[in-house]
Amino acid sequence: MRRISNRLLIGTTSQSGDPFGVITQRLTRTGSQVTSYPRTDDVTVSQENDVKPFDALPGPKGHRAIPFLGTMFMMKPFTPYTVDTLGQMLNNFHDKYGPIFRARMGRDWIVYVERLEDIQKCFRSDGACPRRPLIMLHKIYQTRTGRPHSLTTLEGEAWRKLRTPLNHRMNRPSSATYYLPAQNEVADDFVNILRDSSLTPEQLRESFFRFAAESVGVVCFNRRLGFLSQDLQSRAVSQKLLECFKTNLRCTGAAMMGKEFKYLFYEDAFYKTFKKATDHIMSYVTNYLNEALEEVKRRQREGTWDENEPNLVLSLLAEPSLGVPDVLAVLEPLMTAGSDSTASGLQMLLYNLSLHQDKQESLYRELQDHHLHQAEPLTPTLLAQLKYLAATVKESLRLSFPLPSGVARILPVDLVLGGYQIPKGTTVGISSQRTAISDKYFREPRQFLPERWLRNEEGQRERSISGFAHLPFGFGPRNCIGRRFAEQEMYLVIAKIIRSFQVSLPEEYKSGQLETEFRPFVTPKRPFPFVFKPRQ
Numbered sequence: 001m002r003r004i005s006n007r008l009l010i011g012t013t014s015q016s017g018d019p020f021g022v023i024t025q026r027l028t029r030t031g032s033q034v035t036s037y038p039r040t041d042d043v044t045v046s047q048e049n050d051v052k053p054f055d056a057l058p059g060p061k062g063h064r065a066i067p068f069l070g071t072m073f074m075m076k077p078f079t080p081y082t083v084d085t086l087g088q089m090l091n092n093f094h095d096k097y098g099p100i101f102r103a104r105m106g107r108d109w110i111v112y113v114e115r116l117e118d119i120q121k122c123f124r125s126d127g128a129c130p131r132r133p134l135i136m137l138h139k140i141y142q143t144r145t146g147r148p149h150s151l152t153t154l155e156g157e158a159w160r161k162l163r164t165p166l167n168h169r170m171n172r173p174s175s176a177t178y179y180l181p182a183q184n185e186v187a188d189d190f191v192n193i194l195r196d197s198s199l200t201p202e203q204l205r206e207s208f209f210r211f212a213a214e215s216v217g218v219v220c221f222n223r224r225l226g227f228l229s230q231d232l233q234s235r236a237v238s239q240k241l242l243e244c245f246k247t248n249l250r251c252t253g254a255a256m257m258g259k260e261f262k263y264l265f266y267e268d269a270f271y272k273t274f275k276k277a278t279d280h281i282m283s284y285v286t287n288y289l290n291e292a293l294e295e296v297k298r299r300q301r302e303g304t305w306d307e308n309e310p311n312l313v314l315s316l317l318a319e320p321s322l323g324v325p326d327v328l329a330v331l332e333p334l335m336t337a338g339s340d341s342t343a344s345g346l347q348m349l350l351y352n353l354s355l356h357q358d359k360q361e362s363l364y365r366e367l368q369d370h371h372l373h374q375a376e377p378l379t380p381t382l383l384a385q386l387k388y389l390a391a392t393v394k395e396s397l398r399l400s401f402p403l404p405s406g407v408a409r410i411l412p413v414d415l416v417l418g419g420y421q422i423p424k425g426t427t428v429g430i431s432s433q434r435t436a437i438s439d440k441y442f443r444e445p446r447q448f449l450p451e452r453w454l455r456n457e458e459g460q461r462e463r464s465i466s467g468f469a470h471l472p473f474g475f476g477p478r479n480c481i482g483r484r485f486a487e488q489e490m491y492l493v494i495a496k497i498i499r500s501f502q503v504s505l506p507e508e509y510k511s512g513q514l515e516t517e518f519r520p521f522v523t524p525k526r527p528f529p530f531v532f533k534p535r536q
């Protein structure tokens with residue numbers, strides 16, 4: 001083994017090196033919470049001379065390796081797997097073929113890796129403009145309708161041009177806290193809805209979605225969208241928009257998982273459904289943006305415009321280089337990516353807290369210790385002190401990993417991974433869903449133990465954890481741009497829910513496997529019948 005720093009790890013690898021404990025942690029203040037990121041400048045690797053060719057990679061072979069058809073042969077009725085159990089299929093392939101294998105996914109191979117050393121190499125080879133498989137359905141829609149391409153459909157310099165103005169607006173410590181007052185209100189409205197014990201599980205599930213959409217809506221459009229409104233008229237207006245978001249997401253998930261592909265060649269019924277819903281979203285939000293643009297112009301006319309305006313949408317609209325369609329192209333993916341993800345993450349978190357009443361009580365005690373009375377708004381200072389709250393969110397994203405197959409990268413250079421030569425242009429699937437529950441990196445990995453993330457007075461965890469073992473928001477310059485917002489939203493609403501209710505699920509949830517599906521984030525197949533019992 002040799003020690004190197006600050007260098008790209010290309011062409012060196014190890015079959016046996018266990019990187020656990022070697023990658024150290026960097027502490028970064030994100031908004032009000034402390035978040036750990038993998039450190040990339042202090043890594044130990046080993047060398048290997050006999051690099052095997054790409055074709056020697058293990059993985060499903062024979063008819064399962066035929067382009068397009070191969071994927072079909074890996075799924076039902078030929079195997080027990082479906083698109084919804086893709087994560088399980090990949091886990092079983094790792095068990096069978098080892099820490100690196102290739103599988104035919106559609107036309108191309110995807111190489112899956114689960115060793116931290118290989119994961120780091122992929123991310124470190126990324127460069128300034130990382131590539132991952134694009135959301136083709138969105139790209140095709142934008143091309144066919146002549147709309148500008150967005151964050152999820154651009155690559156290279158064009159992507160960087162769009163992402164850069166967002167980075168400094170969404171990744172600064174104050175970016176999310178600016179929205180705290182508005183998101184406090186949204187969370188309070190949601191908690192009030194949960195007081196209605198007559199809600200069916202399906203209505204409850206929809207309320208989570210409404211909450212997440214409303215919460216990201218105040219960021220994207222600088223106004224309440226009415227998803228949580230009790231007023232019948234506002235509710236009717238928002239209902240149509242909500243249905244369109246759901247259709248857009250359902251279609252996106254189906255296309256991403258390969259359930260639908262004819263839209264690639266012509267405008268089939270699936271594509272038309274997606275287009276109708278997306279056109280509606282676009283026209284709706286264009287109206288919101290035009291209203292916001294009027295406000296910018298008014299302030300500019302009146303001389304009250306502040307060059308350092310902290311509001312995301314207003315400041316984007318004031319950029320002379322961006323027209324309303326460009327701003328729409330920036331904000332629309334934030335809205336769609338930001339609603340389903342957080343709604344699913346929240347439900348999985350409440351599921352974990354319901355199954356672990358002792359952890360729920362620890363969280364409640366922390367809230368009590370900080371004198372969080374029912375109606376009090378949560379401030380940045382208070383949120384920063386709620387360490388157990390942050391730990392429960394992190395632990396739930398670990399145990400109930402939000403993406404069935406982690407994130408992916410298209411390699412910009414040839415790499416040696418796991419002892420195999422992987423050519424430039426290959427898609428590599430980062431099996432973070434595996435590392436997150438591996439006993440190599442986590443003590444009792446199948447247990448819900450928020451305590452594992454807490455630090456003692458010396459800043460140490462009970463066992464050091466590599467940041468590369470837990471990447472629910474991806475990594476590097478193309479990581480999740482909404483991370484600060486998602487975390488803040490979850491902290492806020494979970495604190496408010498747990499201080500108001502004891503949350504539980506029927507006994508049967510304690511035993512038995514939870515069936516999940518992807519929309520495209522992991523979500524339960526059957527809506528959870530949560531019981532919210534008001535606390536005294």
Ligand code: HEM
Nearest residue numbers: 334337338341342345402407473474475478479480482486
């Ligand atoms: C629990 C909630 C969330 C999870 C688990 C999550 C996860 C992810 C992941 C894994 C990626 C890919 C990162 C990579 O390739 O390295 C991503 C990208 C993205 N996320 Fe999130 N996300 C969440 C919430 C949000 C929110 C609230 C927003 C919007 C405010 C958002 C907007 C986006 C966008 C626009 C991208 C694409 C970024 C780009 O390609 O430049 N996400 N997210």
